[in-house]
Amino acid sequence: MASGETQSAEYQQRRWQHIRKLLERSGPFCHPDFEPSAEILDFIMNSCKVLVVGAGGLGCELLKDLALMGFKKIHIIDMDTIELSNLNRQFLFRKNDIGLSKAKCAVEFVNKRIPGCEAVAHHCAIQDLDEGFYRQFHIVVCGLDSIVARRWLNGMLMSLLQYNDDRSLDQSSVIPLVDGGTEGFKGNARVILPGMSACIECTLDLYPPQKTFPLCTIANTPRLPEHCVEYVKVIQWAKENPWGATTPLDGDDPQHVGWVLEKAQERAIKHGITNVTYRLTQGVLKNIIPAVASTNAAIAAACATEVFKLATSCCTNMNNYMVLNMADGVYTYTFNAERRPDCVACSNTTRVLEIESDATLQTIYDKLCEDQAYLMKSPGITTVINGRNKTLYMSSIKSIEERTRDNLKKKIADLGLFNGADILVADVTTPNTITIKLKFSDNIDVDMSR
Amino acid sequence: MASPSPKSPEQNEKTKQYDRQLRLWGDHGQAALENGHICLINATALGTEVIKSIVLPGVGSVTIVDDNTVSDEDIGSNFFLECSSKGLNRGSEALRFLIELNPAVQGHAVQEPPDQILQENPDFFKSFTVVIATALSEKTIQDLAQHLWDINVPFILCRSVGFLGSFRIQIKEHAVIETHPDNEQVDLRLDVPFQSLADYLNALDIEAVDLKDHGHIPWIVILYKAVQKWQVSNANSWPMSRKEKNEIKDLIQGFIRKDENGIPINEENFEEALRAVNTALVPTFLPVRIQELLYSSSATNLNKESSPFWIMCSALRGFVEAEGKGKLPVRGVLPDMTASTEHFIQLQNIYRSQAAMDAEIVYRKVQQIVAQLHCDSISEADVKLFCRHAHDLYLIKGSNIATEYQLGGSVASYIARYLEEPDVMMVHYILLRAAEMFRSEHCRAPGDWEPEGDISNLKTCVSKLLSDISCSPFPKDDHIHEMCRYGGAEIHSVSAFLGGCVAHEAIKIITKQYKPVNNMFIYDGSSTNTATFTF
Ligand SMILES: [Zn+2]
Secondary structure (H helix, E strand, C coil), X not given: CCHHHHHHHHHHHHHCHHHHHHHCCCCCCCCCCCCCCCHHHHHHHXXXXXXXXXXXXXXXXXXXXXXXXXXXXXXXXXXXXXXXXXXXXXXCCCHHHCCCEHHHHHHHHHHHHCCCCCCEEECCCHHHCCHHHHHCCCEEEECCCCHHHHHHHHHHHHHCCCECCCCCXXXXXXXXXXXXXXXXXXXXXXXXXCCCCCCCHHHHHHCCCCCCCCHHHHHHCCCCHHHHHHHHHHHHHHHHCCCCCCCCCCCCCHXXXXXXXXXXXXXXXXXXXXXXXXXXXHHHHHCCCCCCHHHHHHHHHHHHHHXXXXXXXXXXXXXXXXXXXXXXXXXXXXXXXXXXXXXXXXXXXXXXXXXXXXXEHHHHHHHHHHCCCCCCCCCEEEEEECCEEEEEXXXXXXXXXXXXXXXXXXXXXXXXXXXXXXXXXXXXCCCCCEEEEXXXXXXXXXXXXX | CCCCCCCCCCCCHHHHHCHHHHHHHHHHXXXXXXXXXXXXXXXXXXXXXXXXXXHCCCCCEEEEECCCECCHHHHHHCCCCCHHHCCCEHHHHHHHHHHCCCCCCEEEEECCCHHHHHHHCHHHHHHCCEEEEECCCHHHXXXXXXXHHHCCXXXXXXXXXECEEEEEEECCEEEXXXXXXXXXXXXXXXXXXXXXXXXXXXXXXXXXXXHHHHCCCCHHHHHHHHHHHHHHCCCCCCCCCHHHHHXXXXXXXXXXXXXXXXXXXXXXXXXXXXXXXXXXXXXXXXXXXXXXXXXXXXXXXXXXXXXXXHHHHHHHHHHHHCXXXXXXXXXXXXXXXXXXXXXXXXXXXXXXXXXXXXXXXXXXXXXXXHHHHCXXXXXXXXXXXXXXXXXXXXXXXXXXXXXXXXXCHHHHXXXXXXHHCCCHHHHHHHHHHHHHXXXXXXXXXXXXXXXXXXXXXXXXXXXXXXXXXXXXXXXXXXXXXXXXXXXXXXXXXXXXXXXXXXXXXXXXXXXXXCECCCCEEEEECCCCEEEEECC
C-alpha cells in the first residue's frame, strides 16, 4: 500500500474519531439490531443515500449536520433562488449569491468546506422528479415550509410501498421519512416509517388551519390593520389594476407593496384604524412566517440525529413526534402520533366515502376539501363508466373546469354513480390518484365487495 | 404604460435582511442585539454552533478565547474549520469562518487560556454582554463562574458528550418586560369600568337597535349588559361560580333575537359573548407575582444604582396604591371581535386613551424618582412599554454555579429529590458532572481510549458525587457504561441542537425579551428528552 493512502486512512480514522466511538462500541441503550463495527461508518459514507428536501433554513442546517455526521451521498432539492431575507438564517448563502439556486449554492459550499462530501443539487420542484428518483434513497429528510409539498412527498414515499401476497408490508420498500418544521420560536421534528407509523396524512389535524379573514369583514366592517391590507389585496387591486390587467400583485415587488400600503393606509384612516405599516403589509401579502437561525438549527439537528440513528441503528429512534417551544424557556414534548387505520396515504385498505344517495357532486367535492381525512385543495374527480374514463369535475384546467362545472350541481345518480361505485381523485396534495368507493349512507343493503 | 409611483417607503437593506426575525423581537430588540458583545471560550463544535446562530441575526461583536490548536478530530466535527486549519490556533481559525457569515459583526480572537486571563487580566470579562463557555475543566468553571458572578456578567456554561448535553445559565438578576406570552390574558375591567368605559357601556341600549346593528354589537357590551341585568336580582355581586356563569349565559341567550317563527337568529357576536363568559368574567386583580415584584426590596429601597426596571416598578407601586386603586394600569389592548367598525374603533380608543392616561401618571412618578436619585432619565416610550406589559413582568433571580460545585445544603437536597423519583434526566446531570470530575483526575475523558477499563473509575466519581448529596448509589451501571462508550466524543448534531438552544437563550438575555431557561437545561439525544432544573 502506498504511504499516502495509509496516511489518508489514518487521517480518516482520526477525523471521524467522534462518531466512530458511537459506531464501533456497544452500549446498554443501543437498538437491539445494533452490532458495533467499522463497517457502519463505511456504510454511511459510501453507500447510504440521503435525500434532503428543501435548501432553506432547515435544509442548509441539515446538509451541514449530515455531512459532519459522515454522510457523503446526499442529494438536495429546492426550486427556489436566494433572497436577501434568507440570509438571517440560511447560513450557506451570502449577498453575492442572491438570485442563484439555493440547492446549487448550498451544495457547492458544503462540498468545498467538507472534503469528501459528494452532495448533489437538484434545482427543481419535487413534483418534477419521478418514482425512480425517489426510490434510490435510503432515507428522506424534509425541511419544507409548505404543507402541500410535504403531503405530496409523503404520498410519493407511501406509493413506493410494496405488499407481499399475504398483504403484509414488504420491509425493503420502506424509505423512512424524517420531517422537520419551524415557525418563529416553535418547531417540530418527527420520524415516519411509511406503512408502519403515523404519516403526514394520518396527522393532518396537527397542522393548524391557515388564518383567513371573512370577506364580509374585509369589505364591510374592517377593524384591524390586516383587514385593510386584505381589502386592497382581494378587492381593490383587481378593481384598479394599477399595473394593467395582466399584472398580478407581487408581494416581492416593492412598488406593488408600496401601492398596497398607500391604499390600505387610506382605508385605515377612513375607518379610524391605526398601525398599517410596511412590515405588516408585506407580512399579510406574502403570508410571512417569522423565522430565526436558532430554532432552525435546533430542529434540523434533531432531525439529523434521527437520520443518523436510522442509518446506523446505534440507538433507538424517537417515537415519533417531538414538539419544541423556545418562547418560554426551552421546552420539548415527545409523543407517539398514532396511525389512522383508514389513512388515505399509508393504509393498504379501500377508502370509503359515506354519502347520501341523493347528494350532488358538490357534496362529494366539499367533503374531499373539508373532511379531516382528506383536506384536499382542488380535487379533480373522475370515474370509470362502462370501461371508459369520465371526468366529473376538474378545476386545474380552465377549459375542463368550464365544461364540467355544471356537474357539481347534478345529483350523483344522474352522473352514473351508484352505491359501491369508485371515484378517482387527483389533487396537488398527492402524487397519485386516489380511489374512493362511495357508500350510500341511506342504503341499508350495502354490497361493498363489488 | 405609465406605472403608478407611490411614495414608496421602501425598507433599507438591513431591515430586509433581518425581516423574518424583526417580526419576533422588533427593531428595539434588534438594536439591543447589535449592541451586544459575546465572548466564547473554546471554539469547539458546540461553541461555534452557538456563535453561528448569534452572528447570523447580527450581534454587535464576538470575541473568541481559545489557546488550543486545531486537530483532525476538531475538523471532523466542526463546520467552522477547514483541513488547512490543522495546527493553527482554533479560535482564530473559527473566528475567520464565523465572521464571514455576516460582515456586520465585529470579531476578535484571544489566544490565551481562560485561567491565565482570570489571573492576569480579570477586567477583560467586564465588557461582555454574555460569556459562553464550552469544554472547561472543573477548576476553571468554578473560578470563572465566581468571577462572572462577582462582576455581574451573565454566563452560559455548555457541555456536549455523546448523545448528552447541557447548558447552565448563571445570571444574578434578569428582568423581562416583554415576555411575549402565547395567550395574553385580556384586561377589560368590566367589573370595575373606568369612567369613559362606563359611560360608553351605559349609553348603549341593545334592545333598541335594529337587527343589523344588533349583530354588530361587541360581545363586551353584551356581557356587560347581561351582568348588569343579573346584578339587579343578585345584590350587585359579581358572577363567580359555574352556576352564576350559566345564569349569565341564559341571560345572553335571552338577548338573541328571534325570527317570525320564534327561532333564534344566529348572531356571531352573541356566540362570542357566550364563549367569553368563562374567561372574560375573571375579576380585575393585581397578580400575586406582580405584587411580590412591586414590594420586593429592590423596588422599595431604590438607590442611585437601581436599574430602570426597579425604578419603574417603584413608580408602578405608587400608581397601584394611589390612582390605580389597587389595580395595574389599563393594558389598552382590545382583542378582535365581531363588531361594526364604528363600535370596535370607539371601544378600542376608550381602552387606549385610558392606558395612555395611566401610563402618563406612571411616567410622572418615574420622573420624580429619577430627579430624587439624580440617575439617568428613562424615556416615556420605555415607561409606556413597561405599563403595557405590567401584567406579565417577569424576574429571574439566579444562582451561582460555584455553589453547584460545592454541593451545599439546598442544591444537594434539590438534586437528591429528583434522583429519588427517579428522574433519568437528573441522572444525566450527575453523569456529566462525574465525567468532568474524571477528566480533572485522569486528564482525559472517560472511555477516551477504550470504554471497559474506565467504568470502575467513573463509577468512583459518580459515587463521590452521590455521597456528597447523601444519595444511595445507582442500582445499575448502564448510564456509567454509556458515558464510557461516548469516550468524550462530540457528536455534531447533538452540539448543533444545543448550539441552537444556547444561541437562542443568549439572544433572549441580550434583547431582554422572552423568558430564558431558569437555569439548567439537560438534553438527551438518544431518547429525545429534555428537562429544565432550577438550581
Ligand atoms: Zn398515514
